[in-house]
Amino acid sequence: AGSLWLYRWYYSNLCQRVLGFTIFLILALAFVEFPSSFTRTADVRYRSQPWQPPCGLTETIEALCMLIFLVDLSVKGYLVGQAQLQENLWLLAYFVVLVVSVVDWIVSLSLACEESLRVRRSLRPFFLLQNSSMMKKTLKCIRWSLPEMASVGLLLTIHLCLFTIIGMLLFTIGEKDEAQNEERLTYFQNLPEALTSLLVLLTTSNNPDVMIPAYTQNRVSALFFILFTLIGSLFLMNLLTAIIYNQFRGYLMKSLQTSLFRRRLGARAAYEVLASTAGQTGATSEAVGVNPEDFLRVLQKTQLPKIFKEAIMQKARSYDGRPMLADEFQKLFDEVDKGVIKEHPPKPQYQSLFLQSVQFIFSHRYFDYLGNVIALGNLLSICVFLVLDSDLLPGERDDFVLGIIDHVFILYYVLELLFKVFAQGLRGYLSYCSNVFDGILTIVLLVLEISTLAVYRLPHSGWKPKQYGPLSLWDMTRLVNTLIVFRFLRIIPNVKPMAIVTSTILGLIQNLRAFGGILVVVYYVFAIIGINLFRGVIVPPGNSSLVPNNSSAPCGSFEQLGYWSNNFDDFAAALITLWNVMVVNNWQVLLDAYRRYSGPWSTVYFVLWWLVSSVIWVNLFLALLLENFLHRWDPQSHNQLLVGTRQ
């Protein structure tokens, strides 16, 4: 009984939320810790000295978090039981990670936070990983597809190597035209250079550039690059997508089936328990089954959502006290599968005939359409003013007309809000999500407009007030207009095909949490490693003889493009840098810059990150999206499979 209570307590909402918040907290510490990310810019040229937390602040928070993890680990260990504890590798790893973190924490404190390497920082994502069973499953899926991916990877490597050798043989300096061919040296100068060029071409990031010198000499040599891109980028890379998708095809279906199976098993077990207690108390032996009253009493204590509970209770009452058989008992829980149609509160009833007709007008859908048309008109007016004002400096702009127009539109929005509340009642109004979205934005807009009026008075022609308070009138107007643009999004649910696509995307986001979690883990680990490897490597120009002056830097180099903010000097900057490498475009610039500033081995880090993020994760994402989408657009086969497990 004690362990059952502990189990319930551990899996209660409160406990799980505290645990989730703790994980979030310990991960978020990376922004605060040295090197902290609290500067306005990440650019090494303009960056001010950031605020550094005093020694002991983040360490105290860490200690609290680790205490909670310790409790979590012991409860989990107790619940799993002595026997299974030793087989559960995740729990063992949890223990090891926790011990290492504590030891590293003690070392850290004893050195007064001045230690050179914080091992525990790169271990932190493990806490996120071990807390989610979906993420563990996804990891397992990825591990299964690794052998096939390795074979494609091998093929890619051979493809790359062969083309490198052929490229070097084709594009070396000939005997006759030495001076002319000097240009070709840029991309095929030596083996590592050629290999890097073609590796980058595999991501198409240097596409026309790499072929230009050879192509300018001779048309035919373009074929070499086209062939390379076709085989590598179109065939082999997409084959990777296919392999990953093949592995994840039944993924969603399987997890649905598993959860259904578990529920049915649980229901059956509950039936057996309830039936046996009924058998003990009941006198007649033929009344084998569960007494609905017993069931209702037990149901009251469970933690199902209220709507499902009521639906099940209603169905259970229909048996009129007659004992339920196993099949009937199972069918009760099918109610949970049925989509619950949210009921909207009834419209308020007005007595007067005039009020009734007004209510009819404002709750009609044409009134909604009118609102959409007016929102579109507002958007267009903003566009027109953007076009008109684009060449003017802010001082020269006349905000009079735009100000008046904004006032009129916002007045309309407020009136719309009021009429709708009148027609549907306040609770009826709030029961629609789109109304809540509308309403909040309208109220924020109203508050902004009133405060603008209060500070800057009524607009008049040639109206150029000075700045009062934290926001200038110009900033206010910009903010208002941005919010109006957001408010325009309300039209999306009204357009049928867009609504379907949007609901697919929203449904995807729910299934995406495991994948997003893995992305967070990967980003975190790579960012921490990147900080340890490359912090302070990029030095601003002028401070060092290494860096050429901005004007003398060759075109397309890190310095000329001004990529100074793409560094690893703090956590936030590292995340953005990793994002830029993940998007792949122009990553050769970063490759080249870090090779110059930090040494040739930095390439390994970037190529590894490219493989993990862009090759594996993006393909994983595409596989998930395909899976989700095909499910939603082909619900027939979906239901069929679920029925299959039911029988």
Added chain:
Amino acid sequence: AGSLWLYRWYYSNLCQRVLGFTIFLILALAFVEFPSSFTRTADVRYRSQPWQPPCGLTETIEALCMLIFLVDLSVKGYLVGQAQLQENLWLLAYFVVLVVSVVDWIVSLSLACEESLRVRRSLRPFFLLQNSSMMKKTLKCIRWSLPEMASVGLLLTIHLCLFTIIGMLLFTIGEKDEAQNEERLTYFQNLPEALTSLLVLLTTSNNPDVMIPAYTQNRVSALFFILFTLIGSLFLMNLLTAIIYNQFRGYLMKSLQTSLFRRRLGARAAYEVLASTAGQTGATSEAVGVNPEDFLRVLQKTQLPKIFKEAIMQKARSYDGRPMLADEFQKLFDEVDKGVIKEHPPKPQYQSLFLQSVQFIFSHRYFDYLGNVIALGNLLSICVFLVLDSDLLPGERDDFVLGIIDHVFILYYVLELLFKVFAQGLRGYLSYCSNVFDGILTIVLLVLEISTLAVYRLPHSGWKPKQYGPLSLWDMTRLVNTLIVFRFLRIIPNVKPMAIVTSTILGLIQNLRAFGGILVVVYYVFAIIGINLFRGVIVPPGNSSLVPNNSSAPCGSFEQLGYWSNNFDDFAAALITLWNVMVVNNWQVLLDAYRRYSGPWSTVYFVLWWLVSSVIWVNLFLALLLENFLHRWDPQSHNQLLVGTRQ
């Protein structure tokens, strides 16, 4: 009978090949016609005056081709029949295209080939299109998925517009910091500029650059760009992939089923005909069925491949003259589905015991492995010399050692060839594809080496012969080494996982013909349109005041990057330019250049090409690859479906 004979003649191999060659010829004319592609380079700076065909040459070929098409059209029209002719839109369109072409041809001749616009050039791909039923089917499939794609396209447009407006509101010049913000003007100066910037960001082609000015000012603004890329590039673009894949999912299966169904229908019809003739001649009424001898006689006249014919005949003989029933008759043709295992000729029998043991050694698979290891060694030796020689000019290189090594390796290859022929016999050797590949390369290498020896004599230390003949020694060596690299590909079938992946790709290529055809059509039409729109628009620097000097051109511009060869001045150059836009990377440079040289409307052409090639076609390709791959890796469900149609 006449029309049956015509039908047979029309669908005979010869006729179809002539037609295919005619289509190829008329398409290939684009390279020859004015502006012809016969220059060494496409660069406007260095391009020489190309050879132009005299008026009448290409026109004569065209006239011949059109005559053949006329015959084709009339035969097809006759075979389809009067009644269906008017409903067959493809044939009607064929007729219209042919008429327009002839009229245009006459106009062309009467103006002595000096007309400004050749309409018929852009109509030519239609001949390719109408000749392939697979391409017509694929087109239909694409048309079906257009509505769904339009809804995603609408969403993409809204996404783009909203972010453009928000971006312009966020990144305009503020009131306080005018000088500082000057930089942001590059990407969000006015509405068209901002729209183009974000459109290009959707393809991630200007990824870090577009965020750098704002991100340098403030870290937070990076979120705007990341959010835009996430929603646009990761969600909406991949949703397009999902939609296209959804449409093409059953595509392969359906066409397999259709062809199977047609075959069974044909077999059944043949059975009915044969059975009725048998019923007339046979006396007993209970012997309903086909007489195997009748069947064998008919089978002799059909055009099945020989292997299948023999298999069917063997099975038919097993009925021993007893009449076959419908089911048995159908089963005969299942032989065609069974994969035919190619039998290799028997090994030659040698009398002497010594020869037998030698034969055993050289036909053992370890001998193959040894050959692979030696090929790898040769590749490595080439690599080593490439690394060693990379910094030397060709005049300083000593080719003595490499020359000797190459001689030794090629000697080994020749010996290997001879031993294998000895062990397996010549016919046995040639029955393996890999051997043929090996053998041809080895013989070419041998010829090259012997001619090198004949021209340049034996190598010795410090050996630097002058050039004789068309190829220098250095070119010879390069050619030899390139061929050796190709020969190394023989190891691929020996590595199991790579063999699977390679066979998938090869299988894909067979299914790809329809898609490749559509790509050719699209490329052709766009290239011709591009030539008509943009020929001569790009002018070399120095000739015009429009073009800044190379050194003064801003970084990242068309002129600085030297993209002079990416023009539409002839057909081959146009194809390469379109390829570069299709690969998408750095296409904003071309967009910008053509906007400057040709006017703002050129953007429409490039965006349209991007949509057709990169968005639709690449996704189509991915869908086909997924479909093909999943088929091959999941043959169980595949067979199941085929069985489903059979019953």
